[in-house]
Amino acid sequence: MLTYLSEKKSQIKDLLGSFLSPLRQDASRINAWGPDSLDRLQEYLYRGKMIRGALVSFGHEMCGGMKTPQALQIGAAMELFQAAFLIHDDIMDRDLFRRGKPSIHAQYRDLLKSRFETSINPQLDHLADSLGICVGDVALFLAFELLGSIDASLSILQSLLKLFTRELLYVGFAQMEDVYYGGIEDSPEEEQILSLYKYKTGRYTFSLPLMAGGILAEAPASILNTLSYLGERMGILFQLKDDELGLFGDTEELGKPIGSDVISDKKTLYRYYLFQTVKGEDRKQVEELFGAAYLQKEDLLFLRSLVKETKVHERIGGLMDQMEQDARNIIQQLDVDPIWKERLLELVEYNRNRVK
């Protein structure tokens, strides 16, 4: 499965490269920001894992589809959507690192600071954020251009456009809730958190690309529905793992600073359970750490041991077990060739055990 995904990644990279190259010339007619932002975008895209993009091809081939180039093109569009969301999210969450390097608005901060030979300056920071918002929008337009120009029937194209626009709309709403609770002290309830994981990560990361591939293959509604539900389970598992890595993962592997979820006071399920459980002295310390300006290594070690002591780690592990089991059951019932079931199971395995 990992070989399959990385092969698709390399094909999507090629496609993105051929798409963006001729655009540079065109963009330079407008102004210098055009080609510059396309360069940054391409470099940014190339550093992604491209799992979402590869899953379009996966869903397509699994459903017996033969439209290989079209699936890759939709996958490339998927990666551009993902880039757009990450670029905007990083501005909202004030995350200066992404994929092992400065995030897009952080790159513009660096550029402006060196151009005007100045250090911290709220005016220039705001300008850098603004340039980042624009590049996110640019990525969205490029994504829709790629998606809209696939060689397919009218009915397939319109089904795809409806699928993408509707799921992306839901991601937008989910992101509002996510950013809201990231900016205030209150936490959403368990149910709200799981709904967020479902719409922001689950349906978007797994259901959407798998279903897009299925639609391109003209798969029956029954299979599309199963893929939709399977994606939700896999996605919630993926997000829970993401939260775990945010606390237990390795900085270098992840390409972003550890504890950034804690610093930005992200209302993860870990945090929710921890705040439900911890009392007394520890509670005070926990409250200080979530939303703190920075974390020391020992703060992180304290939080790590606390989630274990309080069985919060175990409880979330149990939830991951459940999502994993659900996903395995759905896969067993899927009416596709056994080789694809095997690969889906490997993907579940990967989601459960990944280290970055």
Place this chain on the structure above:
Amino acid sequence: MLTYLSEKKSQIKDLLGSFLSPLRQDASRINAWGPDSLDRLQEYLYRGKMIRGALVSFGHEMCGGMKTPQALQIGAAMELFQAAFLIHDDIMDRDLFRRGKPSIHAQYRDLLKSRFETSINPQLDHLADSLGICVGDVALFLAFELLGSIDASLSILQSLLKLFTRELLYVGFAQMEDVYYGGIEDSPEEEQILSLYKYKTGRYTFSLPLMAGGILAEAPASILNTLSYLGERMGILFQLKDDELGLFGDTEELGKPIGSDVISDKKTLYRYYLFQTVKGEDRKQVEELFGAAYLQKEDLLFLRSLVKETKVHERIGGLMDQMEQDARNIIQQLDVDPIWKERLLELVEYNRNRVK
């Protein structure tokens, strides 16, 4: 012409209403932000002049098209794109008013301030900006859903998607330059300013909707090219008028505070010529006013009399004359029914003489 535009506006309003209403139910499954943001978006859309949306129908009927509902649907999508850009632009330009009421991110500031009973707070302001970025994205997804679901042939749909994604991409690049020069002291050169006016306003506000209507009517390439060029001339005229109104217009008519271009140090052609011309004591005062925290009534009166004394006002008037004349010449050569030429000439007239 104005009757025609306002009739189309009312039809586009109806269409937007029927599109957004059933979505509310759907959005409320996700969270409370969904229906809330759709309400705000609808109210925001309804307050627009909807010239761009109406111009799609105009271009369509002018080219002999009979697809009335489809033209309105593309017009509604056009208004959603416009809303998305305005929402993001107001965050970048820190404009708290739009269309006579608080801009979207300003509405979220008010909501958060009343919910948490607090006054100015950079953390909540950032959160309000973030919610605004999301609503802009949501508007983009809704726009593409409307555009992607029109009842038309594959070839028309793909031509429309290509036209929109490419022109919106150029707007994104132009916006980067605009926001950059809005955030620093330097001004772009005359040529760069006019290029900005061409891509951010001209092609986007006039060429794009007129051509979209033409494509829907399957107009020949020769007419589409003429509309493209006509739109640029009309758009540059429109933008120069916008700059003029920013200095000479009436606050109540415009629905935004006068002098906001001066406060945000927007690098208009007025500013460029003024800085080229004014020397001595006046120069010092001009430099202080552009980018000042606020403007007094007498500051504005000073600037108004200065652009007249220095003939900057006259010079820009001359440029508007030229754009107007170009547009009139192109209209005379257009191969369409005289009634449409008459209306186009009225539109040029309106662009030249509007007060809001």
